[in-house]
Amino acid sequence: MKLSITFILITLVIDAMGIGLILPVLPSLIRDVTGGDLAHAAVWGGILSTSFAVMQFLFGPMLGNLSDRFGRRPVLLVSMAVVAVDYLVMALAGTIWLLLISRMVGGVAAGTQSTATAFIADISKPEEKAARFGLIGAAFGIGFIAGPVLGGFLAEFGSRWPFYAAGALAALNLLLGAAVLPETVTDAIRRPFEWRRANPFGALAQIRRLPGLGRLLILFFLYEFAFIVYPAIWAYFGQARFGWSTGMVGLSLASFGVAMAVVQGGLIKIVMARLGERGTILYGIAFNFAAFLFLALVSNPVLALVMTPVTALGAVVTPALQGMMSKLSAANQQGEVQGILTSVRSVAWILSPLVMTQIFAAFTGPAAPVFLPGAPFLLSMALMVVCGAVFLLGAPRKITA
Numbered sequence: 001m002k003l004s005i006t007f008i009l010i011t012l013v014i015d016a017m018g019i020g021l022i023l024p025v026l027p028s029l030i031r032d033v034t035g036g037d038l039a040h041a042a043v044w045g046g047i048l049s050t051s052f053a054v055m056q057f058l059f060g061p062m063l064g065n066l067s068d069r070f071g072r073r074p075v076l077l078v079s080m081a082v083v084a085v086d087y088l089v090m091a092l093a094g095t096i097w098l099l100l101i102s103r104m105v106g107g108v109a110a111g112t113q114s115t116a117t118a119f120i121a122d123i124s125k126p127e128e129k130a131a132r133f134g135l136i137g138a139a140f141g142i143g144f145i146a147g148p149v150l151g152g153f154l155a156e157f158g159s160r161w162p163f164y165a166a167g168a169l170a171a172l173n174l175l176l177g178a179a180v181l182p183e184t185v186t187d188a189i190r191r192p193f194e195w196r197r198a199n200p201f202g203a204l205a206q207i208r209r210l211p212g213l214g215r216l217l218i219l220f221f222l223y224e225f226a227f228i229v230y231p232a233i234w235a236y237f238g239q240a241r242f243g244w245s246t247g248m249v250g251l252s253l254a255s256f257g258v259a260m261a262v263v264q265g266g267l268i269k270i271v272m273a274r275l276g277e278r279g280t281i282l283y284g285i286a287f288n289f290a291a292f293l294f295l296a297l298v299s300n301p302v303l304a305l306v307m308t309p310v311t312a313l314g315a316v317v318t319p320a321l322q323g324m325m326s327k328l329s330a331a332n333q334q335g336e337v338q339g340i341l342t343s344v345r346s347v348a349w350i351l352s353p354l355v356m357t358q359i360f361a362a363f364t365g366p367a368a369p370v371f372l373p374g375a376p377f378l379l380s381m382a383l384m385v386v387c388g389a390v391f392l393l394g395a396p397r398k399i400t401a
Contacts, residue, residue: 005123005132007180008116011076012139013146014173025155025162025246027235032159033096039361042236044096046357048103049232053349055107060342064114069192071185072119073177080174082109087167091160107346114342121326122184129326131269133319138265142257152250213328217344219390220321224348226288226383227318229376230256232356240364240373242301252308259312268316278391280320285388287314292381296374317387355379 030041030048067075086106093099117136124132154161238244238252271280291311298304325337356376362368363375 005120005135007176008119009135009139011173011177012113012116012136013143014169025151025159027239028155028246029090029159029163030096030099033094033099038236038239039365042233042357042360042364045236046232046353048099049353050350051100052103052107053346053353055104057343057346057350059108060114060346061340064118064337064340064342065191065194067115067118068185069190071183072115072122073181073183075115076119076181077174077177079109079115080170080177082106084167084170084174087163087170091163091167117322117341118337119184126327129323131272131319131323133322133326134264134268134316136264136319138261138263142261142265146254147257149250149254152245152247155246155250213325215390215393216321216325216328217340219387220318220325220341221344221348222383222387222390223285223317223321224345225352226292226380226387227315228348228352229292229356229380232353233360233373233376236357236360236364237373237376240360241299242304244301248305252305255305255309256312259309260315263312263315264319267313268319271316272320277320277324280316281391282388284314284317284320285384285391288317289381289384292377292384296372296377296381298374 026045026048027038027041030036030044031038034040034044036044063075063079083106086102086109089102089105090099093102113136117133120132120136121129150165151162154165234253235246235249238249242248244252268280271283275283291314294307295304295311298307322341325341356379359376359379360373363370363372
């Protein structure tokens with residue numbers, strides 16, 4: 001199974017490269033097609049992210065249930081094909097409305113991570129799941145190392161080039177998957193497809209019946225909402241606070257990706273061994289509180305660049321939570337559970353970019369009461385306090401395999 005895990009990780013690295021390629025240049029592309037300023041572009045960036053997340057919310061459980069019924073392989077391959085076309089459309093888009101439609105279609109197909117996570121759950125022992133889910137985060141971190149650097153470099157030739165590159169990477173990923181991806185869903189764990197469980201509301205009702213999952217899902221949502229502040233405003237924050245170019249934004253994202261890869265690929269195993277799942281989650285929440293406070297107030301660009309990778313040291317909460325919830329779920333529900341996690345994350349993506357970019361615009365626009373580009377990080381800091389309270393008041397103290 002090592003080859004299978006390697007392929008899934010390569011898949012996620014390439015996926016993350018595609019995402020990282022476009023983040024540094026998205027503000028410029030939006031300004032090109034709308035003719036607005038940076039604050040206006042940030043608002044449209046939030047709308048594009050939210051439209052993507054709405055479709056992901058609506059279709060995430062369906063993809064998870066389809067993978068439980070028909071297998072991980074076909075869901076992954078079809079998703080990759082649509083994503084490749086989606087990036088090409090974005091590269092050619094001449095209006096903000098075509099970009100919006102493209103993001104909505106891309107959201108429907110964005111089942112790669114949840115299906116890949118279900119694949120990892122299929123082949124992992126209960127005690128291996130949190131660490132292996134950490135490898136998924138590490139793969140995304142590695143992708144973000146290469147993606148923003150390459151995206152910032154390609155942006156020097158025009159705001160469309162990173163999208164062509166992302167589409168090409170997705171197409172190569174599709175070819176690789178078609179050649180080597182095995183199937184992990186056997187008749188022993190195959191579950192019939194049911195429409196009532198294939199929508200986000202029906203899936204939530206089904207998942208809530210499992211003891212302990214309800215509060216963990218609330219915690220997962222709050223944490224994701226807060227953590228999304230990074231992709232939601234980082235490119236705009238870097239330009240407004242420090243005057244960073246797209247290349248410098250890409251470099252800062254790459255440094256964050258290096259740290260994410262180290263934390264979720266290796267450090268999480270050490271932290272889990274010493275602190276356990278509960279301690280790991282509490283450590284991550286506390287560390288993120290401090291990181292968000294720092295980013296909200298920092299004004300020195302050199303210090304910000306140096307400390308950016310350090311802020312990733314708290315990125316252990318999501319894999320630890322995924323490990324907890326996977327253990328609470330049956331073998332034939334892994335795709336469904338990962339699908340609902342995709343939907344919960346999507347709800348956070350629906351709301352967080354709108355809130356974060358509006359806060360950013362309010363504190364950087366012409367009518368801002370005070371110029372404070374880091375204001376969204378203060379909200380994320382406050383949410384860490386809420387996350388800690390939710391976890392301490394109701395998370396399971398012990399989960400058996």
